[in-house]
Amino acid sequence: MILVADSGSTKTDWGIISDDGSTRYFSTSGYNPFFMGADSIGEAMADEIGAYLDPTAVRQVFFYGAGCQGAQISNMERALRQVFTEAAAIQVSVDLLAAAKALLGDGPGFAAILGTGTNTCLYDGSGITFHIDSLGFLLGDEGSGAAIGKRILMDFLRNQMDGVVRRAFERMHTLDEATLLERVYASTHPNRYCASFTRFLDEPEAAGDYRKRIVGEAFQDFFGKLVCLYPGYRSLTFNCVGSIGYHFSDLLKIAAENRGMKVGLILPKVIEKLTFYHHLH
Numbered sequence: 394m395i396l397v398a399d400s401g402s403t404k405t406d407w408g409i410i411s412d413d414g415s416t417r418y419f420s421t422s423g424y425n426p427f428f429m430g431a432d433s434i435g436e437a438m439a440d441e442i443g444a445y446l447d448p449t450a451v452r453q454v455f456f457y458g459a460g461c462q463g464a465q466i467s468n469m470e471r472a473l474r475q476v477f478t479e480a481a482a483i484q485v486s487v488d489l490l491a492a493a494k495a496l497l498g499d500g501p502g503f504a505a506i507l508g509t510g511t512n513t514c515l516y517d518g519s520g521i522t523f524h525i526d527s528l529g530f531l532l533g534d535e536g537s538g539a540a541i542g543k544r545i546l547m548d549f550l551r552n553q554m555d556g557v558v559r560r561a562f563e564r565m566h567t568l569d570e571a572t573l574l575e576r577v578y579a580s581t582h583p584n585r586y587c588a589s590f591t592r593f594l595d596e597p598e599a600a601g602d603y604r605k606r607i608v609g610e611a612f613q614d615f616f617g618k619l620v621c622l623y624p625g626y627r628s629l630t631f632n633c634v635g636s637i638g639y640h641f642s643d644l645l646k647i648a649a650e651n652r653g654m655k656v657g658l659i660l661p662k663v664i665e666k667l668t669f670y671h672h673l674h
Contacts, residue, residue, distance in 0.1 A: 396451045396477070397668045399491045400424050400458035401635075402509045403585050408668030409446060416668055419445045424472070427460035427529075428582060431468040435475035448476050454483045455671055457491030459510060489514050490521055494670045495663035496632040502657070503629040505620070507638030507645070509588045511537040513619055515629075525622050530584040536615025538588030538637045544607050545590045546573065554603070561598035566590075591637065608641045612648035621652060630657040 395410040403423045410416055421441040424434045442448055454477050461469050469485045477483065493504040493516035506512040511534045515523040527533045534540050548554050549562055550570055568576070580586040594604045620626055631649040638645050639661035646656050660666070 395453045398456045406664035425460040426465040426468045431472040434472035439476045449479045451477045456485045457488045459488045492634045495666035505633040506635045508635035509538045539584040541611045542587035542590040608644045616652045627653040630655045632657040634660040
């Protein structure tokens with residue numbers, strides 16, 4: 394049995410390739426080694442995985458995850474070995490490589506992630522050749538769910554929502570301003586917490602002009618402060634995976650075209666194409 398995983402800060406999608414070549418999928422919570430230690434990841438993963446498969450039956454693991462870079466790769470490998478004790482091979486890579494493989498296969502191009510966080514790269518058909526760091530939740534992640542959520546919270550806390558939108562927000566989130574601030578700063582995963590507020594933009598009162606302004610400005614930042622720093626970006630096709638990019642694809646396409654980039658694939662998640670990639674390889 395081969396196990397393929399694409400893990401973000403919020404959710405992990407898993408693909409199983411059985412010995413007969415059949416595939417199936419399931420999801421668990423996210424595991425980010427920047428926010429969790431190896432032991433806590435291993436414990437959480439073991440608790441969730443057992444409902445879907447026998448970990449001792451897994452022979453190969455290809456794990457792609459947010460935060461799986463540098464020293465964090467060995468931490469994630471240690472966590473995985475606590476769970477998949479019989480696996481002959483465990484390979485850990487950054488989630489950005491999973492996005493590139495799913496979006497581009499064996500061909501070169503530009504790939505991006507727009508989910509709870511943000512990431513971008515150039516890919517040559519086998520590996521990442523150029524990468525500009527998104528700088529994470531505190532310093533960057535422009536265009537991400539966390540960044541959009543922060544914009545919504547800033548508008549609410551600074552009284553920048555018009556009356557109709559504000560009343561809709563207060564109806565959906567029965568939190569006073571002091572409690573809201575406390576939860577942002579006390580949260581174990583503030584990026585996830587902020588990103589959760591993007592759901593407000595589906596409310597009828599917020600789904601028109603307010604949605605266009607908030608998300609449009611976030612995507613302008615994403616292109617202006619990140620994508621446009623890539624050399625020759627106008628000659629590249631914009632390919633993206635992630636819940637935010639997919640959910641707001643109408644505004645994302647406008648932002649890309651305004652910067653002179655053609656739009657290619659925009660996928661909600663990578664796991665099916667990523668599993669197919671490993672099935673072929």
